[in-house]
Each structure stands twice: as structure tokens, then as C-alpha cells.
Amino acid sequence: MFVTSIDDFDEMGYSLSRLTAESDYFDDGSTNNGSVESIDGPNKPFDSLDHEVAQLTKLRSAPNERLRQVGQGRRGRPVSTVKMLEGREGNYSGRGRFSSADCCHVLGRYLPLNGPWLVDQMPSRAYVSQFSADGSLFVAGFQGSHIRIYNVDKGWKVQKDIHAKSMRWTVTDTSLSPDQRHLVYASMSPIVHIVNVGSAETESRANIMEIHEGLDFSSADDGVYSFGIFSIKFSTDGREVVAGSSDESIYVYDLETNKLSLRILAHTSDVNSVCFADESGHLIYSGSDDTLCKVWDRRCFKASGKPAGVLTGHLEGITFIDSKGDGRYFISNSKDQSIKLWDIRKMSASATAARNPGPRYHEWDYRWMDYPPQAKDMKHPSDISVSTYKGHSVLRTLIRSYFSPAYSTGQKYIYTGSHNSCVYIYDLVNGAQVGKLEHHKSAVRDCSWHPYYPMLISSSWDGEVVRWEFTGNGESPPPFTSKRAWRRPYSPTPVMIL
Numbered sequence: 267m268f269v270t271s272i273d274d275f276d277e278m279g280y281s282l283s284r285l286t287a288e289s290d291y292f293d294d295g296s297t298n299n300g301s302v303e304s305i306d307g308p309n310k311p312f313d314s315l316d317h318e319v320a321q322l323t324k325l326r327s328a329p330n331e332r333l334r335q336v337g338q339g340r341r342g343r344p345v346s347t348v349k350m351l352e353g354r355e356g357n358y359s360g361r362g363r364f365s366s367a368d369c370c371h372v373l374g375r376y377l378p379l380n381g382p383w384l385v386d387q388m389p390s391r392a393y394v395s396q397f398s399a400d401g402s403l404f405v406a407g408f409q410g411s412h413i414r415i416y417n418v419d420k421g422w423k424v425q426k427d428i429h430a431k432s433m434r435w436t437v438t439d440t441s442l443s444p445d446q447r448h449l450v451y452a453s454m455s456p457i458v459h460i461v462n463v464g465s466a467e468t469e470s471r472a473n474i475m476e477i478h479e480g481l482d483f484s485s486a487d488d489g490v491y492s493f494g495i496f497s498i499k500f501s502t503d504g505r506e507v508v509a510g511s512s513d514e515s516i517y518v519y520d521l522e523t524n525k526l527s528l529r530i531l532a533h534t535s536d537v538n539s540v541c542f543a544d545e546s547g548h549l550i551y552s553g554s555d556d557t558l559c560k561v562w563d564r565r566c567f568k569a570s571g572k573p574a575g576v577l578t579g580h581l582e583g584i585t586f587i588d589s590k591g592d593g594r595y596f597i598s599n600s601k602d603q604s605i606k607l608w609d610i611r612k613m614s615a616s617a618t619a620a621r622n623p624g625p626r627y628h629e630w631d632y633r634w635m636d637y638p639p640q641a642k643d644m645k646h647p648s649d650i651s652v653s654t655y656k657g658h659s660v661l662r663t664l665i666r667s668y669f670s671p672a673y674s675t676g677q678k679y680i681y682t683g684s685h686n687s688c689v690y691i692y693d694l695v696n697g698a699q700v701g702k703l704e705h706h707k708s709a710v711r712d713c714s715w716h717p718y719y720p721m722l723i724s725s726s727w728d729g730e731v732v733r734w735e736f737t738g739n740g741e742s743p744p745p746f747t748s749k750r751a752w753r754r755p756y757s758p759t760p761v762m763i764l
Contacts, residue, residue, distance in 0.1 A: 319595060319652060320695045327370040327676030332358045347372050370676035378722040382705045382732035385422055392725035394440050395712045403446060406731050407437035413451055429471045431459055431478045439497050444504045454494025456484035483509060483517045496538045502545040510537030516552055538664050539586045544593035553584025553598050561610050575613025579606055579649035581624050585664040597680060599667040601632045601660050605680060606651035632661050655692045657699050658684035663711050671717045683710035689724050703734055
């Protein structure tokens with residue numbers, strides 16, 4: 267779908283036409299109905315930042331320089347949407363349209379802060395919530411052995427209600443295949459199950475209504491419940507699954523040969539999170555309770571048996587890792603109550619990291635104790651992270667954090683769940699908190715931002731899965747349908763003309 271006018275925006279819930287009442291072509295930088303100051307605003311100009319991620323973020327989310335020069339106004343202020351529309355009409359950019367960076371500048375300033383509106387409520391804790399790659403499906407996993415897949419384009423109708431097999435404690439993680447035909451789910455067991463999402467049956471009871479094929483990640487000498495799996499992810503081509511486990515290992519399962527292809531004794535404690543660095547599948551990131559993030563290059567691992575590098579800076583265990591998708595940057599959430607941004611070109615040798623692990627409060631247990639106040643200002647002596655983000659709380663469970671979508675925001679934000687029942691949104695470059703979603707009554711373990719639309723879903727231990735949007739007027743949005751969503755027209759790269 268192409269957006270060609272302000273009226274089209276209004277139909278999609280943006281109500282950008284309200285901006286025509288502005289007395290100046292520049293915004294005042296204040297927050298209003300989810301509108302936030304641009305990342306290149308006056309408080310943190312890009313010119314003062316020399317690290318590469320700031321420049322890359324600017325390239326992906328800042329307006330064309332010629333559009334910035336349209337009309338008269340105060341220099342250095344965030345660029346108004348109305349001003350950009352005027353510049354487009356006059357073809358000041360010479361393109362005749364908005365670039366993808368122009369679109370990100372407009373869309374990324376309207377955050378999903380309105381709401382919430384209830385999607386579902388279950389009598390057990392919600393542990394996992396994730397949109398599919400195209401935003402048409404949404405997956406929520408609950409402690410009570412339920413995994414529900416909602417059809418977003420059909421008013422959040424339950425497309426699949428999966429009753430998980432051989433559950434131990436909870437659904438720890440799920441992952442949809444790139445073609446959205448299969449879902450894998452894990453628990454505190456070495457057996458991962460795979461379900462056919464595209465089958466006609468709505469209710470899916472393991473081996474009663476449908477077969478939930480078991481993928482055995484254990485070796486011959488392991489017991490049935492010798493370890494559990496905390497994290498699982500499909501590769502971009504859908505041929506492999508990578509997993510992090512409680513036996514300090516990373517596993518790679520080959521779905522074509524239906525067998526385990528690689529096991530790495532990766533850390534000295536639980537591996538809480540793993541992910542592929544990019545589409546190639548060669549690099550794997552891992553985070554562990556040993557406080558370390560590691561990078562694994564499968565092309566040379568068999569020869570060396572060692573990680574490609576180690577990144578130090580956290581003082582407590584890693585709860586989650588999310589890749590920027592460029593094979594270079596990733597973020598990690600930690601029990602030291604912080605998120606860190608990493609550049610793998612700064613990673614060090616494993617021997618160096620082991621000699622300087624940093625101070626830890628070994629008598630502290632995040633499962634039932636608050637974080638020690640005296641530890642909040644402590645810093646790792648060998649911190650090589652690019653940036654640190656604080657404000658949320660990481661207690662009781664493996665809280666997850668992510669980059670915001672590339673298509674609509676240029677990945678210029680980081681968002682995270684929190685033990686204090688909120689969702690936090692941070693500016694990637696200057697670390698400022700630009701949004702805080704308050705509603706839940708218990709920890710928000712997971713949350714997910716729609717890949718194209720300003721919508722965010724949070725799932726909590728209170729059993730609720732709720733929807734947050736930018737509506738422009740604070741009123742309840744109409745039911746979400748594909749007419750309001752931005753889809754990939756006919757090519758792998760999303761296209762939108764503003």
C-alpha cells in the first residue's frame with residue numbers, strides 16, 4: 267500500500283493533518299500524543315558525536331539536507347513534517363519523493379504511547395511475545411502450556427491455540443520460521459518441539475490433534491531432563507535453529523538432516539540468549555550468567571575451538587541479546603540493571619576477559635532480592651561497550667530488550683520490558699528515555715514493536731497481552747487490518763511513498 271497524502275495518514279491513525287495548525291515550520295521539541303523530539307534535535311546534535319553508530323543512525327533516520335533548508339525558521343530545531351511535505355511538493359530533494367530515511371524521520375517521531383487496548387488475558391504468566399517478520403502474525407507464550415498465534419490482519423483472531431507438549435516450568439522461548447509455516451517452542455527440557463502453523467486446525471494439542479515433532483538437542487549420554495533451553499532462534503534461511511541452554515552450551519540444529527550439527531561449550535554458566543548476527547548465519551552472539559557476551563564464527567570454530575571474541579562490561583548475568591542485523595552491533599540486557607550497545611570490532615580475546623571479570627555481588631540473587639543500592643554506580647574496569655542505558659529494572663525473570671524496527675524508525679530506539687511492570691523506550695544515540703508505558707500489574711518480560719506500524723505489544727506476568735499505538739488523538743483505534751498496515755508490495759524491500 268502506498269501513502270500519498272496526509273489524508274491517507276489520517277486514515278491509518280496518524281492524524282498528521284493536525285500539524286497544519288502549527289504556527290512555525292519547526293516543531294517545538296515537546297512530547298504530545300506520542301510525538302517525541304527527533305534524534306537530531308537540539309539537545310544532542312549529531313555534530314557532537316563521533317562514534318560511528320550515531321552517524322549510521324543519522325543516515326537511516328534523518329531528513330534529506332535539502333528538505334531541512336525549505337522555508338524560513340529557527341535553525342537547529344527538529345524538522346517539521348509539514349515542512350518536509352512542503353519540500354517534497356517543491357521537489358527540493360531532487361528525488362520527487364521521500365527517501366527511506368525521510369520516512370523514518372517522520373514515522374519514528376510518532377511512538378506507540380497511546381493505550382493500552384487488551385489483546386488477550388490468560389490465567390497464567392505471559393513469557394514470550396513476538397511479531398512475525400511481516401507483522402501479520404503475533405505469537406504469545408504462557409506459563410500454563412499455552413502458545414497462541416494471533417492473525418493481526420483479521421482483528422487479532424486466534425489462528426492457532428497450541429497446547430505445548432512435555433512442558434517443564436514454562437514456555438521459555440518461541441521462534442517462527444521465516445516463511446511463517448512452522449513454530450518451534452522450548453522449555454526447561456532438551457527437547458524442542460516444532461508445530462505446523464499453516465495447518466487448518468485452530469486448536470493444536472500435541473500428538474492428539476496434530477503432531478508436535480520433537481527435536482532432540484541432547485547427546486547420547488544426557489538424561490531426558492539434563493538441561494533446559496532458554497533461547498531459540500531460526501536462521502534467516504529457515505534451515506537451522508540455534509539454542510542457548512542451562513548446560514553452558516550453544517546448540518545448532520540442522521532441520522534438513524534432522525540432527526544436531528554443532529555443540530559449543532560456550533560459557534561457564536547458563537547461556538540465557540543466543541542469536542544470529544546477520545543473514546549469513548556465520549556469526550552467532552551469545553550472552554550468559556557469567557556476565558560475558560561472546561561472538562562465535564562458525565567458519566573457523568572447528569579449527570580454533572574458541573570464540574572469535576569476548577565483550578566485557580556487564581557486572582551481572584546477561585538476560586537477552588538482540589542483533590542490529592548488520593553483523594557489527596548488538597545490544598544486551600543484564601541483571602546489573604542496564605542495557606549495553608556493543609561493536610564487535612572492539613571485542614577482546616577470551617583470555618583477557620577471564621583475567622578481569624569485574625566486581626560482582628555473589629551473595630545477591632536476582633530471583634528474589636532487589637539489586638544492591640551500592641552496586642548501581644559500579645563500573646566494570648574493562649568496559650568496552652559503546653553506550654549504556656539505564657532506568658528499567660531486571661529482576662525475577664529474563665527481561666528482554668530490542669532495537670526498534672528498521673523500516674519505520676531506522677532503529678534509532680531501544681525498547682525493553684521491566685520488572686516494575688513498565689515498558690521503556692530509549693534513544694539509541696543519547697540514551698534519553700523517550701517513552702514509558704505503564705499499565706501492567708506485574709513484570710513485563712517481553713514486548714514487540716510491529717515491523718511497519720507504530721504499534722507495540724507488551725506481555726506481562728499478570729497474564730495480560732496489551733496493545734499500544736500512536737493514534738494522534740488518544741482515542742481507541744479501529745480494529746487493526748491489513749488496509750492500515752504497511753506491507754511489502756512486490757519486493758523484499760518495503761516501499762512507502764509519503
